[in-house]
Each structure stands twice: as structure tokens, then as C-alpha cells.
Amino acid sequence: MRVVTENAAVDRAFDYELTDALAMVHVGDRVRVDFNNRSLRGWVTSEVARTREMKPVKKWLGLGPAPEMLPLLEWAAQRWCAPLSRFLLAASPGVIVRETLRAPIARPLDAAVVAQAVAFDPGVVLVSPTHDPMALILHAYQSTLEEPGSFLVLVPTEAWAQRLRGRLEQRGCAVAQGEGEWDRMRSAWPVIVGARGTALAPTPRVRAAVIVDADDEAYRSESSPTWDATSMLVERCRRDGAPLWLTSVAPSPLLMSFGPLHRWGDVSGGWPRVTVVDRREVDPHDGVVTRPALEAAHRALASDEPVALVVILQRLGHGRLYACRRCGELARCSVCAQGEVERAGGMACEDDHEPRANFCRACGATNLKKVRVGVSTLARDVAAQLSQPVAEVTASFQGDIHARVVVGTEAVFARVRRCAVVVFVDFDQYLLAPRESARRAALVAVAKAARLVGSRHDGRGEVFIQTRRHDDVVTSLEKGDVVPVIQGDAQTAQLLELPPYGARAQVSGEAASEFAARLTHHGLRVRHADGCFFVSAADVDTLTRILRETPRPPGRLRLEVF
Structure with a gap:
């Protein structure tokens, strides 16, 4: 052996x-x-x-x-430049399993359940944030019933997977979900539901698959190797000849390369009612929550919603934004439009394109201020503004939420299922984040808020965006039409040779500098920014081949292949 x-x-x-x-x-x-x-x-x-x-x-x-999975795992080890044992471990049970159960036969759905299904050809499905994917999942299940293998459904979180499992079982599906049912998955259970790890479910064959919110960052592993479930399942379905449906509220250029794009119903009507508050035009003495949002919060507190208000402050990357005390304009680089930070007594973006003196480009004032408040400070200020107890929720939060006002990072979206008002107190942290997916990340954040407040057609809740720049992303959110942003990102990706028009990797760690220097000798493009090295090539195969063949220097080294 x-x-x-x-x-x-x-x-x-x-x-x-x-x-x-x-x-x-x-x-x-x-x-x-x-x-x-x-x-x-x-x-x-x-x-x-x-x-x-x-x-x-x-x-x-x-x-x-399953033996049938081994070629896929070997491909994954090559694709993400990682040891094969890491992927073998990811596809193995946490305990010793010596035998499997006999899988039941996949049963046809009742006629009343089939009537709920909505048919789409395999590919990428543009949906609104408040669309229920169940109709698509039912169609994918029923239309592939005669094929051998398991039907896989991926959702961003295990809590979502647990709820979805219950709904599918109510409709007559035999479902396996979670680490404790690895033996069922190994025996090719008819339906397998889960989060990122389900892409490596040990079933011998996949008959069909649906990935809900296929662009969600939860599908990408943060620990090494940094593989992503969407790319893994796309390859797995290709090898098994299985149809694949991928839903997204704002598909990336890479996602749109995986299949034809379909539009599901009234996408615009499923986005929330969005009110934009330009902080350059409001009273500077207002608190962190501006007056229009504050008035909506008081109305929500007077209602019977268990959670009336959610206030979001998300920090992305290492950016600290600066704004003019006089006119409120943000300090932005004239070359790349990123937010500028204080550096060596002056101002410059993270890439140091155009260092300059500390002054406002709009009005010439020299009194720029930091617009950075932590979640704890924000929670204290919101509590003072509303005279209400506040629950502070971050990724480390444990326990239940009892307050009607919740302040925190995007971790709130996994804890709260419904509320009346969501306020993004500093939306510029999304818009000016120093990464190519910043615009889509802004759309996705509002999409998650939409699942709390409901669609604009429902008229149940509202999302407030507080910003100092009113660009095309904000305009699209006001209209509920994100297609122009998606098309613009696709054109930018093609122009800059970003995936899928090129391949990228990030190198970090104490040995990154020496390793990056070796990569330049192989014709790869290497750029240094924010303490990391970004490596570009014409395609993924070329990039990963050179990354694997280049000798690694001693010291800690982390590779992330996108």
C-alpha cells in the first residue's frame, strides 16, 4: 500500500x-x-x-x-500549494468510523412540494438578498433524482444549514448534516447540507449541487491552506459531470466565469429601503448616529420588534480614514482613490502613490481629523444618544442578546434574525477598503442587513448608510439596482488582469521577502503592499507551478492563492 x-x-x-x-x-x-x-x-x-x-x-x-475523491484532493493540493495530507484530513472524520449506514433511496417530492420549485438552468443565479433559495434547491433536487450520488447544498453558516435541514426534511428529503453524520455522508446519503467543509463531504459521487451566496467570505478558509469551497465544488462537479447552481446578490467576475448568468425575478424589489445620510452635510455636533437615523431608531423602539436597532461598524484591512474638520471631505489618494493615512508627518495611501502634506484637497484646510471609533466606544455613545441599554456583539461574543439595541461588527448578522432599522455608521470603511473586492463587500454588507429588515416591497424596515462620499455603489443601493456595479467590476478585473483574467497569490511571513525575490526570477509580477507581497501571473496553473517549484527559504511563510 x-x-x-x-x-x-x-x-x-x-x-x-x-x-x-x-x-x-x-x-x-x-x-x-x-x-x-x-x-x-x-x-x-x-x-x-x-x-x-x-x-x-x-x-x-x-x-x-472515498477512493473516488482522491484525484480531487490531489488537484486541490496542487491548486492551493499545500500538502495533500491537509486535504485528506479535511475529508476525514474527527473520530474513528469503521462502518457506514445503508443510505436510503432518494424519494420524489410530493406534487404540492414540486409546485413550489422554480426551474433554472445550471449556472450563476443573480438573486435579491431577501429571496428564499428553497424553490431553486427543490428544483435541483427533483430534476436530478434519477442520477446516482448525493445532492450537496452549501450555505455560509452551520446555523443556516441546520435550519435548511429541517425545512428539507419537512418536505420529505433524507438529509445528512454536520460532523456527527460523517458516516451518512460516506455512504452517499441522498442530500448533504452544510457550510464550507461540505464541499469535501466524503460521498463517492456528487449528482448535483447548489451553493447559496457563493461569493460569501465564509466559504474561504482563513487557516492554511486557504482553499475556498466554491472553487472546490466547481471542480468536483466538473469531474462528476454534475450540474451546479450558484446564487449571489453581487457575483464577482470569477464567479460569473463558472457558468451563464440568470436573473431571478424582481431583483431590485428584494433589496431593502436604503436612506443615505451624507455626513458632510449634517450638523457636526450630531452624535455617531445622525439625526435621520436617530428618528427612525426612536420609531423602531416604539414598535413591538424584539430588536429595534442594529448599528454596524466594520473595520476592514488596516485603513484609518481622515476627514476635514471644516468641510467633512475624506482624505483620498488622487491616483487610486484609496483612503489616505498619516505617514512620516504627511498623508499617503497604503501604496504610497503620491505622498503630500497634511491638508484638505477640497478646501485647503490643514485640520484633518481621524474618523475612527471602536465598537466599545460606539456602543457607549449609542447608549447615551438613545438612553437605552445596548448589547455589544463582536466575533468573540458569547451568550444571548436581551437588549433591543445591538451594536457591533458584522458578527451581528449571525446573531440577529430580524430587526426594524440597521445603521452603518461609517460606510466609507467599506468603500475605501484597500482591496479589489471593496465595492462588492459594500453591497454584500447591505444585503445581509436586508435579511434583517426585509425588502423595500415589504416596507417593514430600513437601512441607513452614513457616508462622506456618494459614489455609484451608494446610488445603486438607493435604487436597488446593483447590475451596474457588477458590470463595472467585471470590466476592471479584465483591465487589471484580476481573476478570472489572471491569477493572484499573497505571500506573507518572515521569509516572504526572500521568497518573493526568488519569484521575480521566474517572470512573475510581484508587488509589495501593507507588509505582504502580491504575486500575479497569466493563469492559475502557471502561478501554482512556479510557487511549488521555487525553493522556500527558512522561516515562516504563508501562501494564499486566490
Whole structure:
């Protein structure tokens, strides 16, 4: 047997002998072997003939990923420049599983349930934030019922997956979900629902798949390797010949390259009612929540909504915004339009395009101020403005929310299901974030808020955007028409050779500088910004091949391939 061990530093397979006592071991299974006088876990990746004396496999550790998955995992290791063992581990159970259950037969849906389905050809589906994806999921399930394999549905969070599972089971589907039901997934359960890890569900074959909110950042792993579930499942469906539907409120250029774009119904009507407050035109003595938003908050507090007001302050990247005390204009770079920060006594953007003195470009005043407030300070100020107790929610928040006013980061969206008013106190942090997806991130943030307040057709709630720049993104949100922003991003991606028109990777860590210098000798474009190195190539295959072949210097090194 050929075995890959869990030792990520040695990314290659070794041959071991399988004794008669371990005849139950098959390709994909987990085993324990002796590796350099160490007892390590590993995975059987193939069978080989015995040509010399070999060490025996010490122990069988149960089932691992299905043998049919191994080529996909090998592709993933190449695609994200990571050891194969990392992906084998991601597709394996957290406990020892020695046998699987017998999967039930996928049953046809009742006629009343089928009537709820909405048919779309496979591809990318542009939806509004308040669209319920259930109709599309039902169509994908019913239309592929005769195909062998499992039907996969990915959603951004496990809490969402749990709710979706209940709804599908009510409609007669046999569903597996969560780490505790790995054995069901391994036996090709008819429907598998989950978050990012479900892209590597151990089912032998995928018959069809739906990814809800396919551009959501939750689908990208933050730990190394930084793989993303959308790209993984696209490749998996391609290999299995399975149809794939991807929904998005603001599809990226990369996502639109995965299939034809369809529009689902009245997209504009499903966006929330958005009120824009230009902070350059309001009384500078107003608090962090401006007067129009404050009046709406008081009306919401007088209603019977359990959560009346949600106030969002999201910090993206390392940007600190500066604004003029006199006219309120933001300090922005004249070359790239990013927000400028104080640097060496002057002002400059993160890329240091045009360093200049500390003054306002609009009115010439020299009294710029920081517009940066932390969540804790914001919660205190909002409590004082409204004379209400406030719950402060960030990613580290534990427990239940009892206050009717909630202040926090986007972690609030995972904790609150419904409210009357959402206020983005500093929307410029989205618009001026130093990354190419900043405009779409702004749209997605408002889309998440829409799921709390409802659509503009419902008239139940409202979203307030406080900003110092009224650009095309803000205009699109007011109208509920995000197509111009999507088209503009696609043109920009093509012009700048961003994915899918090019390939990019980010290199960081103490050894990043030396490694980046070696990459330039292979013809890759390398740019230094914000303490990291951004590497560009014409396509992903060229980029990953050079990243793998270039010798790595000693020291910590982190690679993120996009």
C-alpha cells in the first residue's frame, strides 16, 4: 500500500506492506504506520506491488475519504500549494468510523412540494438578498433524482444549514448534516447540507449541487491552506459531470466565469429601503448616529420588534480614514482613490502613490481629523444618544442578546434574525477598503442587513448608510439596482488582469521577502503592499507551478492563492 502520512513537512507517499490481519484496509482508509521511528497516522492512496522489503502497516484507523475523491484532493493540493495530507484530513472524520449506514433511496417530492420549485438552468443565479433559495434547491433536487450520488447544498453558516435541514426534511428529503453524520455522508446519503467543509463531504459521487451566496467570505478558509469551497465544488462537479447552481446578490467576475448568468425575478424589489445620510452635510455636533437615523431608531423602539436597532461598524484591512474638520471631505489618494493615512508627518495611501502634506484637497484646510471609533466606544455613545441599554456583539461574543439595541461588527448578522432599522455608521470603511473586492463587500454588507429588515416591497424596515462620499455603489443601493456595479467590476478585473483574467497569490511571513525575490526570477509580477507581497501571473496553473517549484527559504511563510 502507498501511504501519505500526516507529517505535512514530508509531502510524499511511502510504500508499506499490508499483512493478512489487516485485509480489511482499502484505498482511502486511515492507518497507523512507523515513519522514521515515529508512529504516525496516514491515508492509503493506492495499491502497489511488493518489489522489496517494506515496513508493515501497524493498525487500521477506520474509513477515510472515498477512493473516488482522491484525484480531487490531489488537484486541490496542487491548486492551493499545500500538502495533500491537509486535504485528506479535511475529508476525514474527527473520530474513528469503521462502518457506514445503508443510505436510503432518494424519494420524489410530493406534487404540492414540486409546485413550489422554480426551474433554472445550471449556472450563476443573480438573486435579491431577501429571496428564499428553497424553490431553486427543490428544483435541483427533483430534476436530478434519477442520477446516482448525493445532492450537496452549501450555505455560509452551520446555523443556516441546520435550519435548511429541517425545512428539507419537512418536505420529505433524507438529509445528512454536520460532523456527527460523517458516516451518512460516506455512504452517499441522498442530500448533504452544510457550510464550507461540505464541499469535501466524503460521498463517492456528487449528482448535483447548489451553493447559496457563493461569493460569501465564509466559504474561504482563513487557516492554511486557504482553499475556498466554491472553487472546490466547481471542480468536483466538473469531474462528476454534475450540474451546479450558484446564487449571489453581487457575483464577482470569477464567479460569473463558472457558468451563464440568470436573473431571478424582481431583483431590485428584494433589496431593502436604503436612506443615505451624507455626513458632510449634517450638523457636526450630531452624535455617531445622525439625526435621520436617530428618528427612525426612536420609531423602531416604539414598535413591538424584539430588536429595534442594529448599528454596524466594520473595520476592514488596516485603513484609518481622515476627514476635514471644516468641510467633512475624506482624505483620498488622487491616483487610486484609496483612503489616505498619516505617514512620516504627511498623508499617503497604503501604496504610497503620491505622498503630500497634511491638508484638505477640497478646501485647503490643514485640520484633518481621524474618523475612527471602536465598537466599545460606539456602543457607549449609542447608549447615551438613545438612553437605552445596548448589547455589544463582536466575533468573540458569547451568550444571548436581551437588549433591543445591538451594536457591533458584522458578527451581528449571525446573531440577529430580524430587526426594524440597521445603521452603518461609517460606510466609507467599506468603500475605501484597500482591496479589489471593496465595492462588492459594500453591497454584500447591505444585503445581509436586508435579511434583517426585509425588502423595500415589504416596507417593514430600513437601512441607513452614513457616508462622506456618494459614489455609484451608494446610488445603486438607493435604487436597488446593483447590475451596474457588477458590470463595472467585471470590466476592471479584465483591465487589471484580476481573476478570472489572471491569477493572484499573497505571500506573507518572515521569509516572504526572500521568497518573493526568488519569484521575480521566474517572470512573475510581484508587488509589495501593507507588509505582504502580491504575486500575479497569466493563469492559475502557471502561478501554482512556479510557487511549488521555487525553493522556500527558512522561516515562516504563508501562501494564499486566490
